[in-house]
Amino acid sequence: MIHVRGLTRFYGPIYALRGVDLDVEAGESVTILGPNGAGKTTLLRILATLLNPSSGEAQIDGKDLSTSSYDIRARLGFASHRSLIYDNLTVEENLIFYGKLYRVPGLAARTEDLLRTVGLLSRRRSRAGTLSRGMLQRLSLARAIVHKPDLMLLDEPYAGLDQESAEMLEVLLDAVRGEARTVVMTTHNLERGLGRSDRMVILTKGRVVFEAPSSSLTLQQLRESYWEHCRQDSGAEEVPS
Amino acid sequence: MNTIRSALTIVWKDMITEWRTKEMFSSMFVFILLVIVIFKFSFDLRISNAALLVPGILWAALTFAGTLQLGRAASLEVEDAHVDGLLLAPVPRSAIYVGKALGNLVFMSITELIMLPIFSALFNLNLFQPLILLAIFLGTVGFASVGTLLSTMAAYSRAREVMLPVLLFPIVLPIVIAAVKLTAGVIDGGTWQELAVWVRFLIAFDIIFLAISLMTFRFVVEG
Amino acid sequence: MMKSIWKAGPLLWLSALMIITALCLVFLYAPTERTMGDVQRIFYFHVSSAWVGFFAFFVTFFAGIAYLRTKKRLWDIVGHSSSEIGIVFTSMAVLTGSIWAKPTWNAWYPWEQEPRLILVSILLLIYFAYHMLRAFVRESEQRARFAAVYGIVAFVGVPLTFMSIRWWQSLHPVVFASKGSGLTPPMLWTFLFCLLSFTILYFVFLIQRCRLSILADQVEDLKRRVLHE
Numbered sequence: 026m027i028h029v030r031g032l033t034r035f036y037g038p039i040y041a042l043r044g045v046d047l048d049v050e051a052g053e054s055v056t057i058l059g060p061n062g063a064g065k066t067t068l069l070r071i072l073a074t075l076l077n078p079s080s081g082e083a084q085i086d087g088k089d090l091s092t093s094s095y096d097i098r099a100r101l102g103f104a105s106h107r108s109l110i111y112d113n114l115t116v117e118e119n120l121i122f123y124g125k126l127y128r129v130p131g132l133a134a135r136t137e138d139l140l141r142t143v144g145l146l147s148r149r150r151s152r153a154g155t156l157s158r159g160m161l162q163r164l165s166l167a168r169a170i171v172h173k174p175d176l177m178l179l180d181e182p183y184a185g186l187d188q189e190s191a192e193m194l195e196v197l198l199d200a201v202r203g204e205a206r207t208v209v210m211t212t213h214n215l216e217r218g219l220g221r222s223d224r225m226v227i228l229t230k231g232r233v234v235f236e237a238p239s240s241s242l243t244l245q246q247l248r249e250s251y252w253e254h255c256r257q258d259s260g261a262e263e264v265p266s
Numbered sequence: 267m268n269t270i271r272s273a274l275t276i277v278w279k280d281m282i283t284e285w286r287t288k289e290m291f292s293s294m295f296v297f298i299l300l301v302i303v304i305f306k307f308s309f310d311l312r313i314s315n316a317a318l319l320v321p322g323i324l325w326a327a328l329t330f331a332g333t334l335q336l337g338r339a340a341s342l343e344v345e346d347a348h349v350d351g352l353l354l355a356p357v358p359r360s361a362i363y364v365g366k367a368l369g370n371l372v373f374m375s376i377t378e379l380i381m382l383p384i385f386s387a388l389f390n391l392n393l394f395q396p397l398i399l400l401a402i403f404l405g406t407v408g409f410a411s412v413g414t415l416l417s418t419m420a421a422y423s424r425a426r427e428v429m430l431p432v433l434l435f436p437i438v439l440p441i442v443i444a445a446v447k448l449t450a451g452v453i454d455g456g457t458w459q460e461l462a463v464w465v466r467f468l469i470a471f472d473i474i475f476l477a478i479s480l481m482t483f484r485f486v487v488e489g
Numbered sequence: 490m491m492k493s494i495w496k497a498g499p500l501l502w503l504s505a506l507m508i509i510t511a512l513c514l515v516f517l518y519a520p521t522e523r524t525m526g527d528v529q530r531i532f533y534f535h536v537s538s539a540w541v542g543f544f545a546f547f548v549t550f551f552a553g554i555a556y557l558r559t560k561k562r563l564w565d566i567v568g569h570s571s572s573e574i575g576i577v578f579t580s581m582a583v584l585t586g587s588i589w590a591k592p593t594w595n596a597w598y599p600w601e602q603e604p605r606l607i608l609v610s611i612l613l614l615i616y617f618a619y620h621m622l623r624a625f626v627r628e629s630e631q632r633a634r635f636a637a638v639y640g641i642v643a644f645v646g647v648p649l650t651f652m653s654i655r656w657w658q659s660l661h662p663v664v665f666a667s668k669g670s671g672l673t674p675p676m677l678w679t680f681l682f683c684l685l686s687f688t689i690l691y692f693v694f695l696i697q698r699c700r701l702s703i704l705a706d707q708v709e710d711l712k713r714r715v716l717h718e
Contacts, residue, residue, distance in 0.1 A: 036630045039713070075353055076489035079560070099356035109351035113283040125275045126355035152286070168351070412642065419635045423625040433622060433639065436615040437646050440653035447657060463656065471649055478645055482638045485557050489631070 026051040026176060026207050027072065032081035033231075034067050041067040043231040044081065051175075054208040056218035056239075059228035060255050065211040066105075068228065069180045072209065073103040085176065099127065102174035106184035108165035112154030116145055116164055119153055120171055127172035139167045143197065159190030166197055177201055179210040183217060195221065215247055227254050269364060272357040276365025277372065280339065284373070290338060294331055294377045301327040302388060320389050321449035325442050327381065328402070329435070332374050332409050337430045339370055340417035349487055359484035367414040367479070374406050397452045397461065404468035405445040408475055409438055415479040418486050444468050504693045507686035511679075519679040531589045533680050537687035539582035539609065545575030545691060546616065550644035553637035562706070563699075565633035568640055569623065570698035574691060576616050583609055604654040611650055615643045 027049035034042040042064045049055050059065050070076040071083060074094040083090040085097050110119050117136060124132040140146040143163040148156065153164060162182075169177070182198075183191050198221060202208060212218045219225065219239055225247060227235035234254045242250075284290050305323040343349045343366070352362050382402075386393045413434055420430035448464040515533045522529035552568030555561075586606060587597045599606065619639055626632040672680065 036628055039629075070489070073354060075350060077560075095356055095358070098354060101354070103350075103354050105347075105350075107347045107350070109346075109348060109354075111279065111283065111348065113286045114279065118279075118282060122275065122279050123351065123355065126272055126352070126357055128356075415638070415642070419622065419638065422631065422635070423622065424627065425625050429622065429625055432618045436611050436618060436650075437642060439611060440646070440649045443653040443657050467649075467653065467656070474645060474649070475642075478642055482557070482641060485634050485638055 026053070026086060027209070028082075028084040028087075029072075030082050032068070032071065032078050032083055034064075034071060034076065034079045040231055042071075042078075045228070045231070045233055047226065047233060049207060049209060051207055053224065054202060054222040055210070055224045055226060056222040057209065057211045057226045057228055058213070058215060058218060058251060059211075063228045063255075064231040065228055066180055067231075069103075069105075069178050069209065069211055073101060073178050074098055075103075099172065100175045101178065102169040102172070102176065103178045103180070104166050104169040104182060105180035106162075106182070108161050109168060110153045110161060110164055112152065114153060115150050116140065116153055116156070117149040119164065120167060123168050124171045129172050135171065139171060142200065143167045144193075159186060159193065162186060162190060162194065163197065166194070170201060175206055177206055177208045177210075179208065181211055181213070183212055183214055191217070215251060216244060219244055219247055227251060229254050269358055269361040272355070272361040273365035273368055276352070276362065277369045280342075280366075280369040281372075283342070290335060290373060291376070291380075294335065295380060297334065298327055298331055298377070298381050298384065301330060302384065306388070317389050317391050317453070320385065320391055320393075321446045321453065324381075324385055324393070324449060325405075325446050328374075328378065328405070329409075329438070329442060331377055331381070332406070332413065333431050333434060335373055335377065336370055336410075336413040336417040336434075337420065337427065339366065339373070340414075340421035340430075341426060344418065344421035353487060359487065360480050362487070363414060363480060363483040366418070367410050370410040370414050371406060374410060375403070378402055378406065391453065395452055397458075397465075398449050400465065401445045401448040401452075401468070404465070404472060405441050408441045408468065408472045411472060411479050412437055412475040415483055415486065418483070422486075440471055441468065444471070500689065500696070501693050504686065504689045507682075507689060511683045511686040514679040514682055519676050520673060522676075525593060528589060528592050531585050533683040534687075535582055535585040535589060536680065537683045538578045538585060539605075540684060541687045541691045542575050542579030542582055542609070542612070544688065545571045545578060545695075546612065546640075546644055546647070548695070549575065549616075549619075549640045553640035556633060556637040557641075562633065563703075565636065566699050566702040567695070568636060570695055570702065572616050572619055572640065573698060574694045576613065576620075577694075578687075578691070579609055579613055579616075583613070604651070604657075607654050608647075608651050611654075612647065615646070619643060 027047065029045055029047040032042055032045040032047075033040070045064070045068060047055075047068075057065050057068065067076060071078050071090070072085070074090055074097060077091060085101075088097060090097060111122070114122060117140070120136045120139060121132060124136060129135055137146070140149055143166065145156075145160060145164060145167070148160070153161065156164065166182075179198075182194060186194060195217070198208070208222070210218070210222065219242065222239055224236065224238050225242060226233055227250065235250050237250075302323065305319070305326065309319050309323075343352070349362075353359075382393050385391070416433045416437070417430055420426045420433055423429045444464045444467045448461055448468070451461045451464070511533070515530050519530065519533070521527055548571040549568045552564045552571065556564035556568060583606075586603075586609075590599050590603070590606075591597050619636060622639055623632055623636050626635055
């Protein structure tokens with residue numbers, strides 16, 4: 026589904042990615058780990074067509090990102106710790122707004138369905154600005170899947186969530202996966218990452234340094250590999266749990 | 267077709283937001299009254315017929331109020347990365363530009379409709395004349411078209427409140443000159459032959475800057 | 490490889506020689522103008538600076554388009570450098586214009602009579618804004634994009650600004666309609682030579698300024714490598 030070769034991206038003279046190769050099969054779930062500044066967000070934003078790569082190729086289903094980004098965007102869901110929800114619209118209006126931009130058929134029914142799934146049906150007429158952090162994150166996820174994307178890109182979905190919201194998010198992610206969608210997620214949280222995905226990828230200083238199927242790894246092994254690859258990286262600010 | 271529909275969806279969203287908060291119109295109303303008062307007192311003492319100043323004051327007030335509106339509309343989108351949500355959608359970048367520019371045009375026009383009666387009353391002058399309305403409309407189209415582009419850039423920069431007027435004012439100067447000339451010409455009872463040159467000039471400005479902004483907008487929002 | 494292209498070398502010496510020759514031509518060769526006298530001699534450098542200023546902004550415009558098409562950092566450097574040089578030469582044009590205006594029109598800054606004066610002032614404001622924009626956008630790739638877009642918008646607006654000022658001014662009495670007319674052949678040759686010398690001087694400045702930016706980039710790069718690897 027995703028085919029990335031030699032992907033680089035620099036911001037002026039600063040390199041964020043220096044030659045990333047990555048393949049993701051349809052229906053597969055991949056977690057990208059790495060310290061801050063490793064290039065995780067840059068990689069995801071390139072896949073989401075929000076950023077252009079400086080060089081290298083990136084294809085989704087054989088279509089080049091830079092030339093057919095329009096088709097690709099229709100099949101892509103992207104969620105980050107930024108909710109992209111408008112505070113002054115109601116919960117329902119937010120979904121309708123994005124649904125219209127994606128030209129979702131049967132929008133009213135789809136909206137109701139989604140709100141039931143994320144448990145916000147009773148708050149449908151509340152302004153989004155009045156929601157709690159956890160509810161907002163759920164609405165944000167509903168926004169990202171309003172058009173039933175084949176490919177989900179999740180950038181630090183757990184950032185800023187309390188334990189309860191994080192668990193609810195996991196239930197939702199499982200539901201998303203149940204529809205045989207491809208998921209690529211970045212996180213700092215090794216344990217959650219390992220539990221939810223088929224393959225682990227570690228990114229450091231803009232390069233893929235480690236790649237293994239989740240089934241072949243224990244949490245202890247993953248921790249050791251992570252430390253081995255990220256220890257000498259001065260950019261690592263957060264210590265993974 | 268697709269572009270227009272997406273653009274209208276964005277306008278609809280901005281309308282609802284404004285309808286709920288009423289932030290823009292309430293602040294615009296107070297702001298315009300203050301501008302009029304300031305101008306009235308800073309010139310009235312030295313010039314006996316304040317009506318002579320109306321074209322200038324009108325366009326100074328429109329420029330300031332328009333700049334505030336543009337800045338606010340752009341920062342609503344850029345703050346909290348909302349623009350990412352628009353960029354992720356399968357709509358052309360130009361649809362986002364058209365939506366925001368159309369929204370700015372509508373909001374600025376409503377502000378102007380509130381403003382004109384106040385001006386007419388305070389300066390005892392009928393401003394509801396076809397050519398003045400045309401001048402205001404054409405001027406606003408040009409202002410909104412290049413303003414939407416520049417306010418988006420300003421919203422991404424630091425010190426955005428200062429940045430927007432600095433970027434915008436020298437570029438829209440021709441609009442201000444043409445519109446002031448046109449308004450003054452109408453008040454002085456000029457003929458169509460004398461004034462047509464400014465109407466044509468404004469139309470040319472609008473077309474040129476609409477085209478340039480449409481072409482370059484995607485480079486502003488796309489990383 | 491970059492070093493060899495970005496050294497001004499012979500061009501530098503050529504331009505030094507030409508500027509000296511131009512000075513000789515202006516003060517020794519060109520005849521004294523009948524009505525204005527010696528003060529008219531400033532015309533040669535005044536118009537040449539104005540031309541270079543305008544040309545420099547055109548290069549910024551062109552580099553903007555090239556940057557948006559290729560995303561090559563070099564075009565950003567060229568646009569930025571050229572706009573700086575443009576500001577310097579435009580300021581020189583304003584300054585020499587003022588010196589000329591004082592004895593001729595008895596005013597340092599005759600707004601009312603001379604629409605071109607307003608135009609250059611607006612040009613300066615626009616390109617100050619360009620530099621402010623650059624200063625206030627932190628991320629260098631974004632800065633390059635924004636500067637390119639503004640460089641394009643600004644330059645496209647210039648003819649419109651000029652036209653509007655022209656017509657605005659046309660209601661005032663036109664005191665000095667045209668000033669360049671009636672040049673004798675020696676005056677014309679001197680003028681053309683000055684124009685050429687200033688244009689070459691512009692390219693010397695441009696190359697030096699670009700080279701400075703490229704070197705600054707290399708220093709940044711080295712710093713980062715030493716610190717992080």
